[in-house]
Amino acid sequence: MGEILQILLADSFWAASLRIATPLIFGVLGALLCEKSGVLNLGIEGIFVAGAMAGWMAAWLGLGLWGGVLVAAVAGALFGLIHAILTVPLGLSQHVSGLGVTLFATSASYFAYRTALPDVASPPRIEPFRPLDIPLLSDLPFLGPVLFQQTALTWLALAMVALVWYVLERTPLGVAIKAVGDNPDSVDAQGLSVHGLRIGAVVAGSALMALGGAFLTMSAFDAFFFGMVNGRGWICIALVIFASWRPGKALVGALLFGAFDALQVRLQTEAGALVPGQVFLMAPYVLSILALVIAARRAEYPRALLKPWFKGQR
Amino acid sequence: MTEDDTVLRLDGLTRRFGPVLACDAVDLELHRGEVLALLGENGAGKTTLMNMLFGHYLPDAGHVEVAGPDGVLRPLPPGHPQAALAAGIGMVHQHFTLAENLDALDNILLGAEPLRALRRHSARAREKVRAIMARSGLAAPLDVPVGRLSVGERQRVEILKALYRDARILVLDEPTAVLTPQEADALFDNIRAMTRDGLSVIFISHKLREVLAFSDRIAVLRHGRKVGEIATAEADERIIARMMVGADTPAASRKALDPGDPVLELDGISVTGRSARDSLDDLSLTLRAREIVGIAGVSGNGQTALAQVISGLVRPGAGQIRVQGRPLARIEPLAMIRAGIGRIPEDRHRDGIVGAMSVAENMVIERLEAPDVARRGLLQKAAIRAHAERLARDYDVRGPGVEVPARLLSGGNIQKLILARVFEQEPAVILANQPTRGLDMGAATEVARRLLEARARGAGVLLISEDLDEILSLADRVFVIHDGQLHEAVRRDREAIGLMMAGEVA
Numbered sequence: 001m002g003e004i005l006q007i008l009l010a011d012s013f014w015a016a017s018l019r020i021a022t023p024l025i026f027g028v029l030g031a032l033l034c035e036k037s038g039v040l041n042l043g044i045e046g047i048f049v050a051g052a053m054a055g056w057m058a059a060w061l062g063l064g065l066w067g068g069v070l071v072a073a074v075a076g077a078l079f080g081l082i083h084a085i086l087t088v089p090l091g092l093s094q095h096v097s098g099l100g101v102t103l104f105a106t107s108a109s110y111f112a113y114r115t116a117l118p119d120v121a122s123p124p125r126i127e128p129f130r131p132l133d134i135p136l137l138s139d140l141p142f143l144g145p146v147l148f149q150q151t152a153l154t155w156l157a158l159a160m161v162a163l164v165w166y167v168l169e170r171t172p173l174g175v176a177i178k179a180v181g182d183n184p185d186s187v188d189a190q191g192l193s194v195h196g197l198r199i200g201a202v203v204a205g206s207a208l209m210a211l212g213g214a215f216l217t218m219s220a221f222d223a224f225f226f227g228m229v230n231g232r233g234w235i236c237i238a239l240v241i242f243a244s245w246r247p248g249k250a251l252v253g254a255l256l257f258g259a260f261d262a263l264q265v266r267l268q269t270e271a272g273a274l275v276p277g278q279v280f281l282m283a284p285y286v287l288s289i290l291a292l293v294i295a296a297r298r299a300e301y302p303r304a305l306l307k308p309w310f311k312g313q314r
Numbered sequence: 315m316t317e318d319d320t321v322l323r324l325d326g327l328t329r330r331f332g333p334v335l336a337c338d339a340v341d342l343e344l345h346r347g348e349v350l351a352l353l354g355e356n357g358a359g360k361t362t363l364m365n366m367l368f369g370h371y372l373p374d375a376g377h378v379e380v381a382g383p384d385g386v387l388r389p390l391p392p393g394h395p396q397a398a399l400a401a402g403i404g405m406v407h408q409h410f411t412l413a414e415n416l417d418a419l420d421n422i423l424l425g426a427e428p429l430r431a432l433r434r435h436s437a438r439a440r441e442k443v444r445a446i447m448a449r450s451g452l453a454a455p456l457d458v459p460v461g462r463l464s465v466g467e468r469q470r471v472e473i474l475k476a477l478y479r480d481a482r483i484l485v486l487d488e489p490t491a492v493l494t495p496q497e498a499d500a501l502f503d504n505i506r507a508m509t510r511d512g513l514s515v516i517f518i519s520h521k522l523r524e525v526l527a528f529s530d531r532i533a534v535l536r537h538g539r540k541v542g543e544i545a546t547a548e549a550d551e552r553i554i555a556r557m558m559v560g561a562d563t564p565a566a567s568r569k570a571l572d573p574g575d576p577v578l579e580l581d582g583i584s585v586t587g588r589s590a591r592d593s594l595d596d597l598s599l600t601l602r603a604r605e606i607v608g609i610a611g612v613s614g615n616g617q618t619a620l621a622q623v624i625s626g627l628v629r630p631g632a633g634q635i636r637v638q639g640r641p642l643a644r645i646e647p648l649a650m651i652r653a654g655i656g657r658i659p660e661d662r663h664r665d666g667i668v669g670a671m672s673v674a675e676n677m678v679i680e681r682l683e684a685p686d687v688a689r690r691g692l693l694q695k696a697a698i699r700a701h702a703e704r705l706a707r708d709y710d711v712r713g714p715g716v717e718v719p720a721r722l723l724s725g726g727n728i729q730k731l732i733l734a735r736v737f738e739q740e741p742a743v744i745l746a747n748q749p750t751r752g753l754d755m756g757a758a759t760e761v762a763r764r765l766l767e768a769r770a771r772g773a774g775v776l777l778i779s780e781d782l783d784e785i786l787s788l789a790d791r792v793f794v795i796h797d798g799q800l801h802e803a804v805r806r807d808r809e810a811i812g813l814m815m816a817g818e819v820a
Contacts, residue, residue, distance in 0.1 A: 170433055170434065171431065171432060171433060171434065172423070172424075172427035172428065172429050172431050172434055173429045173430075173431075175416060175420045175423065175424055175434070176424060176425070176429060178413065178415055178416060179413035179415075179416055179420075179421070179424050181415075182413040182414055182415040182416070183411065183412060183413045183414065185407070185409070185411040186411045186412050186413040186421065186424060187413075187424065187425070188370075188395065188411070189395065189405065189407065189411035189475075190395075190399070190411075190424045190425030190426070190475070191394075191395045191396035191398075191399045191425050192424070192425045192429070300415070302415070303414065303415070311370070
């Protein structure tokens, strides 16, 4: 017990939690935005891969780190557009289309990687985002290492939480997105475009998801590997329900998962001799499922989620 | 009325859906401060016409002209709700178009603020809404999610939405369908107040009573054509009914009969549903042979739960049911059918038929074990078909034949199919849940006639309906259901029953 307490009090543990949570923050915000408008985007896992691949590749080709982030967002937006066109004006099954986009985006990314680098055994490395060293603040005890030694992308993720919250709660656009996810007829009757709003939300949400992928190759690591996304997209889909479609709670959920993950790594080194390592690897997922079971009972789904809408049919 | 105060002119509006001519060159004029009632049976084209006016549908021919603030008529670009809104037309749909997760103020402002704006001007908007509420008398809580408002409040929010957009012409599609009589009267009082301010109103209805009481002028549609227009002062029920159906319809007449022995007894039935809407609270009722018992009430007060219990779809948590004096051991659909209960379900498309199966199959679906339907486990196709053709003739089920999927029939003919299936078995108890909802006058009259016929034969009929006029004209005894409890209406008067529907026990 004492060891766990020691882990929980260490600043390095909380710094790691926030770092692990960063891609999830992007992903869960993106998924939340799509679902608020009534579209489930299971393309998220593949869009993570595409963002990771496109951002890293752009940086490696010399567009710079921020150029890479932009390219990643554009790549995510394009795959989101495919999903949006299939599910919004064409009204196809959101599950099938989303899984299709995941397969397509994943394979296309691997294909692009292999085409660009046919012969390498290990991928070339880029110079990733460095921790932002903010004078004075980063010397604060505890808060300094936790908050002020993160990279710019973590700060961007935190800013996005505030931005998505602001848009949804404080702007007419956000009101319209929430309305179109609850009852598209309400939006249509007021002269707004149901399809326009949904396509916009899915494209913007997908761009956010891709930033989560870009964080992996441009901040957490410095290169692109196959399988590196490793289910993070699916975790985000679950976290949206945990968060009951609220940006603030989405941040909490992502941090909680990050903390579980950071904890299991540390417990593994502490108690690895006693318990098989796989138990610890499993722990964040099991704890997430438990948290979800508790939270999802009270979750209020957007009423029009999964329901296509066509003009003139009511 | 002078030419000058015309605020809206529909000119030859025509719309086809496949082979059906839903609207056929309809002309209509609306004057400033006028309440125009648009009357017609279901499928007459009323809603289609209004949807073209508002830009939900593109007309195949014809155009709409709206007066601007200067009073000059200008053509309205077709197919753009945004343009209709900008021209001062507000529409309140029969099915509310409200986002239930947002509060009333957000619903009202939705689309009224530019989407590019970085923030909302809630304080000023709230002030404007409050001013409109004070002027029109339409009040609704602004800060509660719409999902938690009552139906009447939701409707007021819908109207406020239109008024906030400075509507000068308000279109209301069956505004009273979901209201208690008192709420409906209050609504029309509010509309009167607004027309004095220069608002012009078109309301769609098929309730003759309210049309006669609250409109200035009546236009009647039949089969997509405007068949008549009359000043309300010169109209009476018979004249308009004849315009609507094209002929006099004999009203079903109810002869006094002495009721017989109890055929259905509910004793202390309680159901705990997911919400108060589908719960019953210690409900008791005795239905006797040769009587019709009417259950009035605003929708969502336990009617569905009551019907489900009697259909065997829901097992009550407490209480007993006796059919023809015998207690039922098990409450499940087949047991109910075998005990002699005939069911006319509320949602005829979902619960009344299997849409993908043929008309003939649907006619025998409740008695597949009967020897003329199946022998040695095989369906008797020829017999089923002959049986269906006979029933279709007797009950006037019209459509492209008995071998086509039942979903291809119109709503009225689906209901006749269900009537044929139920009445042919001569059940001791008939549960008729909203049997005429959505039917045109001809089909509704036929349903009423069949129910009275069953009563004369010796059946007990339990008629659940939200249409008070229907209950008053058919039922021998009237009950009101509110919050899962039944109360007998001692006096058969609209006022008293309306108050009971609102929860005030008389």
